[in-house]
Amino acid sequence: MTLPLQAPQSAELYLAVQHFYARQMQLLDDGRADEWAATFTEDAVFAANARPEPVRGRADIAAGAREAVEQLAQDGLVRRHWLGMLSVDARADGTVLARSYALVISTPRGGQAGVHVSTVCVDVLVWDDEDLLVRDRHVTRDDLV
Amino acid sequence: MTLPLQAPQSAELYLAVQHFYARQMQLLDDGRADEWAATFTEDAVFAANARPEPVRGRADIAAGAREAVEQLAQDGLVRRHWLGMLSVDARADGTVLARSYALVISTPRGGQAGVHVSTVCVDVLVWDDEDLLVRDRHVTRDDLV
Amino acid sequence: MTLPLQAPQSAELYLAVQHFYARQMQLLDDGRADEWAATFTEDAVFAANARPEPVRGRADIAAGAREAVEQLAQDGLVRRHWLGMLSVDARADGTVLARSYALVISTPRGGQAGVHVSTVCVDVLVWDDEDLLVRDRHVTRDDLV
Numbered sequence: 525m526t527l528p529l530q531a532p533q534s535a536e537l538y539l540a541v542q543h544f545y546a547r548q549m550q551l552l553d554d555g556r557a558d559e560w561a562a563t564f565t566e567d568a569v570f571a572a573n574a575r576p577e578p579v580r581g582r583a584d585i586a587a588g589a590r591e592a593v594e595q596l597a598q599d600g601l602v603r604r605h606w607l608g609m610l611s612v613d614a615r616a617d618g619t620v621l622a623r624s625y626a627l628v629i630s631t632p633r634g635g636q637a638g639v640h641v642s643t644v645c646v647d648v649l650v651w652d653d654e655d656l657l658v659r660d661r662h663v664t665r666d667d668l669v
Numbered sequence: 670m671t672l673p674l675q676a677p678q679s680a681e682l683y684l685a686v687q688h689f690y691a692r693q694m695q696l697l698d699d700g701r702a703d704e705w706a707a708t709f710t711e712d713a714v715f716a717a718n719a720r721p722e723p724v725r726g727r728a729d730i731a732a733g734a735r736e737a738v739e740q741l742a743q744d745g746l747v748r749r750h751w752l753g754m755l756s757v758d759a760r761a762d763g764t765v766l767a768r769s770y771a772l773v774i775s776t777p778r779g780g781q782a783g784v785h786v787s788t789v790c791v792d793v794l795v796w797d798d799e800d801l802l803v804r805d806r807h808v809t810r811d812d813l814v
Numbered sequence: 815m816t817l818p819l820q821a822p823q824s825a826e827l828y829l830a831v832q833h834f835y836a837r838q839m840q841l842l843d844d845g846r847a848d849e850w851a852a853t854f855t856e857d858a859v860f861a862a863n864a865r866p867e868p869v870r871g872r873a874d875i876a877a878g879a880r881e882a883v884e885q886l887a888q889d890g891l892v893r894r895h896w897l898g899m900l901s902v903d904a905r906a907d908g909t910v911l912a913r914s915y916a917l918v919i920s921t922p923r924g925g926q927a928g929v930h931v932s933t934v935c936v937d938v939l940v941w942d943d944e945d946l947l948v949r950d951r952h953v954t955r956d957d958l959v
Contacts, residue, residue: 602811631811666892666921776956
């Protein structure tokens with residue numbers, strides 16, 4: 525097991541990825557679907573074992589998010605996406621492989637908060653100037669494994 | 670979306686805030702109410718959508734925490750405060766704006782652990798020598814939004 | 815409350831410990847029991863308030879993990895170990911004291927994810943070249959306190 529965190533560069537990267545996810549999840553959970561979709565590349569692919577086909581491209585990713593945001597508002601639910609247990613590998617081609625657990629917490633208005641689903645999220649991240657963007661995301665729900 | 674984490678200074682700050690929260694939450698959950706309150710400034714304001722009025726000043730914040738600690742002991746409950754999805758912005762005036770999700774996990778003695786509440790925590794942190802302190806905290810419970 | 819995170823060395827350490835736990839928990843939850851056990855020293859001691867006696871030595875720690883992995887597979891359960899609220903202290907003897915909350919999320923195949931147990935994990939970590947290893951682990955389940 526190598527822990528490539530001795531070099532300051534790697535520590536910076538690990539933190540940048542943490543911060544990226546914090547902001548990305550807050551955008552989604554705040555209902556800012558288009559800003560959230562802007563954290564994916566134009567040609568990003570978002571695959572999930574809960575869906576028959578991957579969603580392809582930022583426009584479709586944004587459309588799906590807007591739909592989900594509206595549905596949650598109709599249902600009176602607040603969702604919070606937590607990422608944790610993050611491991612990060614800088615790859616030779618300049619992309620970043622990030623693997624994390626993602627937990628979705630759901631709270632009905634006036635009701636009891638609880639765990640909605642537990643998932644594993646594997647991302648290929650790329651640099652766009654000083655920002656990270658998701659180029660490939662694969663989310664695996666634990667209940668559907 | 671800017672990720673101001675390229676500079677070592679910002680990475681240091683992000684980590685300092687993470688570590689601050691880890692220690693702060695451990696103090697509260699360990700029932701060390703006065704030490705926990707000492708992580709707020711003397712004139713701190715603690716507002717929450719679950720309370721009609723903010724609590725003002727470290728002394729009242731400590732009193733409230735002592736009361737909560739006693740109540741939990743009477744009820745035979747262990748509470749754990751988890752903070753995550755932390756975003757940090759260093760501001761021009763030297764203060765630090767920190768926004769995070771806070772999840773409260775509750776376990777009755779001999780019983781089943783579960784999510785108690787899901788919240789968003791927005792803090793203004795200030796430096797006191799090498800320590801961070803909370804000057805303003807605003808906690809929003811998702812069930813009361 | 816001191817936050818020894820001003821020095822780059824300490825920030826590096828804090829991140830190395832975070833990354834260590836992310837990889838360690840992923841190994842366990844992926845069912846890679848022997849690789850997981852290899853993140854403990856040969857003479858490691860794993861104590862828990864849920865067990866009458868500590869488990870001593872990497873071989874027995876591995877055997878226990880293999881058994882747990884098989885049991886979960888038989889029961890059709892996916893477990894995810896989340897560590898958070900991590901505080902880290904570098905000690906004079908070169909070891910690292912790490913205290914964290916550990917939450918176990920459990921998902922039955924085709925069923926509803928939920929919190930299994932909430933615990934506190936106190937580790938003594940040691941360096942083995944560039945890798946961290948657990949020499950002493952003490953896990954306290956909140957329901958058994």
